[in-house]
Amino acid sequence: MGGVLTVRDVLGKTIKWLGEKGCESPRLDTELLAAEALGIRRLDLYLSPERPLTPVEADRLRDLVRRRAKGEPVAYLRGRREFHGVELIVTPAVLVPRPETETIVDAALEWLTSEALDAPQVVDVGTGSGAIACAIAAACPAAHVLALDISEAALEVAARNIGALGLGDRVRIDRSDLLAGVPADAGLDLVVSNPPYVAEDERNLLDTSARDFEPALALFSGPLGTLHTSRLADEAWTRLRPGGALVIETGTPAQTARVEALLRKRFGALAVDPLPDIGRTVRGFLARKSLEGVGP
Template sequence: MTVLDVIQRSTDFLSRKGVESPRLQVELLLAHVLQMPRMKLYLNFDRALSEPELDTLRSLIKRRAEREPLQHIVGSTSFCGFEIAVNRDVLVPRPETELLAELAWSFLATLAGPPATVLDFGTGSGCLAIAVALKSPAATVHTVDISEAALVVARANALRLGAGERVLFHAGDGFSVIDPGIAFDLIVSNPPYIPSAEIVTLEPEVRDFDPRLALDGGADGLEFYRLLAAQGRAHLKPAGKLMLEFGEGQHGEISALFTNAGWTVETVVKDYSGRERILIARPGD
């Protein structure tokens, strides 16, 4: 069977299984098996696949048909141009979060004075903390996560990407493990924000493969925003900022929550598809 035959057949198969963008998924899996950039497949449509290559591809396509995320199958994803390893212990980093990373390192670049100190609350794979550290070469980024298993992944990512010295990991529940003596220049977070009862309605790739701890934002999805609004200020410098990602449609409630808790909401930033996704607030006036 040739590359083109395999692409066509597997695309039909994944499409019947309800997988989104089936052709792209097949091409990415095939490129992974053949260890070539996806675009190079187009120059190799007539290449015949060997039996071992076909066997490997079949098993990967089967996993994708069972709705295992592509990123878990290939073992990594790209985040702000950095390769972040992922598995079932961490949320697969999403493109919207790249925008949060960009806002974070752009803010740090405006700061004068001693090297900045940042907190990434709920670090998961470490994607945000690592990207911010690598783009802000003097900054120290503390991270916290309640999942020890996630921190194993995050630590390995930081080491592999050369950020091991400036990204520090704290295992535990929220601010309880953060040194109260540190005043951060910036707190970033993409906390769990799905209302508990909505988790069953999510796509299987998310519902069955992202850790529940990374999704569940409590009954109304806002539990972690309340916690950050109540406790975040004590950990920030007076001129510091809080940058938070949130889910579609949550911006009104979250802005109100922070304003009512005495924060100044500076702006709500839209993602590339025009939806409000990131809140930037400062401790007060």
């Protein structure tokens, strides 16, 4: 990119170059990174196509685009990501929040609405950036959320997001190995989780961005991808009140089938509902603890 370049020039060249490098969404990524390098909104790129880039802006964009071509997620390059209507700070210490997790948040919010509780007690297990905890608290002003993670580094990011979104009075964080830090008689209304669920032998199915840049602690869960979920099913069942619910995200069809079986065994065959997204792909399950509080 030599000489004086306009916004139009850099958009065209960068979209083409990222596409040739195998980037799956070259236009979107280019727009987000160009807006970042220029310190403007994405829309403004198209309102001032003849605007020349300063040498500093051009250098900044070149650096971001080269890193993107090597697989670094756009969210890490920008340091933030939109999720379910909230903007989150995102660093390499946390998983980049995914659109499929919004299906899980929608299901959790729908269940909270149907229960119409005064002050529902919700726990987000494996909170990472705090995505699920913050999205639920932002959309459900009655909810009190405990956001748990085993990673101190992730909890620091979650704390920044909770503070930046002004949710500190209703979202607390704590370090815990799944629900081990929560008393068995907690009587929770809702446990929600996007736990690690990639099976060790599915490592090669991950794209470079996830495999090389996102924390392994956030991704892998034993040989079958169910190490966390099987523990969580038991730990959540114990800590939920009778009639309480677990909403949990799953991964590949094979891992999803394994999770469905273990949830039905723990919660009862009729107490588990699949959670399809708008494309009808099952993204997780909602499991209800019986009103009698007894297992199947």
